[in-house]
Amino acid sequence: MIIHVDMDAFYASVEERENPEIRGKPLIVGGHPDKRGVVSAANYPARQFGIHSAMPSALAVRKCPDLLIVHPRHRLYREVSQQIADIFWRYTPIIEPLSLDEAFLDCSGSEKLYGDSIRIGEKIKSDIANELELIASVGIAPNKFLAKLASDQGKPDGFTVVMKDQVQDFLDPLPVDRLWGIGKVGSARFKSSGIRTVKELRLADSGVVRNLLGQNSTKIHNLACGIDDRKVTPDSEVKSISQETTFAQNVSDYSAIESTAIYLTESVCYRLRKADLEGRVIKVKIRFEDFHTISRSQTLEGPSNLTQTFWKIVRSLIAEELRGQSFKIRLIGVEVSGFVSDPDQQTSIFDHLQQDNKSANPSRSVDSLTDEIRNRFGRDVIQLGRSVRQRKDP
Ligand SMILES: [Mg+2]
Numbered sequence: 001m002i003i004h005v006d007m008d009a010f011y012a013s014v015e016e017r018e019n020p021e022i023r024g025k026p027l028i029v030g031g032h033p034d035k036r037g038v039v040s041a042a043n044y045p046a047r048q049f050g051i052h053s054a055m056p057s058a059l060a061v062r063k064c065p066d067l068l069i070v071h072p073r074h075r076l077y078r079e080v081s082q083q084i085a086d087i088f089w090r091y092t093p094i095i096e097p098l099s100l101d102e103a104f105l106d107c108s109g110s111e112k113l114y115g116d117s118i119r120i121g122e123k124i125k126s127d128i129a130n131e132l133e134l135i136a137s138v139g140i141a142p143n144k145f146l147a148k149l150a151s152d153q154g155k156p157d158g159f160t161v162v163m164k165d166q167v168q169d170f171l172d173p174l175p176v177d178r179l180w181g182i183g184k185v186g187s188a189r190f191k192s193s194g195i196r197t198v199k200e201l202r203l204a205d206s207g208v209v210r211n212l213l214g215q216n217s218t219k220i221h222n223l224a225c226g227i228d229d230r231k232v233t234p235d236s237e238v239k240s241i242s243q244e245t246t247f248a249q250n251v252s253d254y255s256a257i258e259s260t261a262i263y264l265t266e267s268v269c270y271r272l273r274k275a276d277l278e279g280r281v282i283k284v285k286i287r288f289e290d291f292h293t294i295s296r297s298q299t300l301e302g303p304s305n306l307t308q309t310f311w312k313i314v315r316s317l318i319a320e321e322l323r324g325q326s327f328k329i330r331l332i333g334v335e336v337s338g339f340v341s342d343p344d345q346q347t348s349i350f351d352h353l354q355q356d357n358k359s360a361n362p363s364r365s366v367d368s369l370t371d372e373i374r375n376r377f378g379r380d381v382i383q384l385g386r387s388v389r390q391r392k393d394p
Helices: 010-018 057-063 074-091 108-114 117-132 144-153 164-171 184-192 198-203 206-224 254-274 307-322 349-360 362-377
Strands: 002-007 027-030 039-042 068-070 095-099 102-106 136-141 159-161 240-251 279-288 293-304 329-337
Touching: 002 074, 002 117, 002 144, 010 027, 010 039, 010 074, 027 057, 039 057, 074 095, 074 102, 074 117, 102 144, 108 117, 117 136, 117 159, 136 144, 144 159, 144 164, 184 206, 198 206, 240 254, 240 279, 254 307, 254 329, 254 362, 279 307, 293 307, 307 329, 307 362
Parallel strands: 027 068, 136 159
Antiparallel strands: 002 102, 002 136, 027 039, 095 102, 240 329, 279 293, 279 329
16 A cells, blocks of 8 residues: 655644744735735635635735735745654655655555554654644555545545545546546546546546547546556655746746746756756746746756756757747746766766766866855856846745
């Protein structure tokens, strides 16, 4: 069995724990409404007003004029996240974090020691409540897909177990958009074909489903039958390094987008080098005025952390999307992932040769020079030509 643990309204709950005076009142953690901030997390009293994450804070305040707005403290949330992970580690090393407040656990190897997965899930939930004064929702099921659905189904303060023989009864009544890979578009198409529930999808004619879903149809039909073979991939390391900027006002100027993108690329590459990481996948995220968000990525042949290498790709991805178009952009982000899993394994004779090549690479010497200056005088002291100064992360 797989366990999925997901903290309830994580940032907001941490803030409530830290400050008893705000406990139980409608509150969000997020940006300031006057500065076009966005809701990062809403507690459950705020959700009763229809407030949810990713919503503009200004809209949230209109929905609930007494709303309390707490500025995010990411360092604190990361610390608490580490404390949660420490609890997981008591029971299993096979932990796959999905975000700061969510993870899959495979406890099948620990059952002799601690009891079955249900018993372990109970212990984790109560350890988190007793030691961290926070509420986790737990889902336990035969695979990842079902475990995640299960934890979500019980929220808040949920504990949902789906046994093997209950899978179809659990899935069948759910709306089709609960299946991974069916977006808004997919569910609208289903609706117009009279398919609303997982059961209706499961029993639908396979030709119809293929028409609606194209190449994903087999995968999604499998999900509808509760089939998901993905393993829990233990990963205590970072999976990606990213940075994004929300503009104070929508930007429609191409060169301003490029300047920001180069700043973000530099910052991300600097962090990669500081963490001694090299990644292969670079992703650009663009959010338009209407909140429509796209991401475009490209994979390198070999891992890198050089600013110039990634900037060339970022620039071309942006050009492909925006050149010659008119646009209004709210947010732009850059992310590098696909890290080499074990840096120690890189130490081979070839790597030494490669290292030599790397130090001879002029981009590398520029990077190490700028890194050194940044390390000594701060991150924003030096930047590549066109990159403009942006506000720092809180
Ligand atoms: Mg959560």
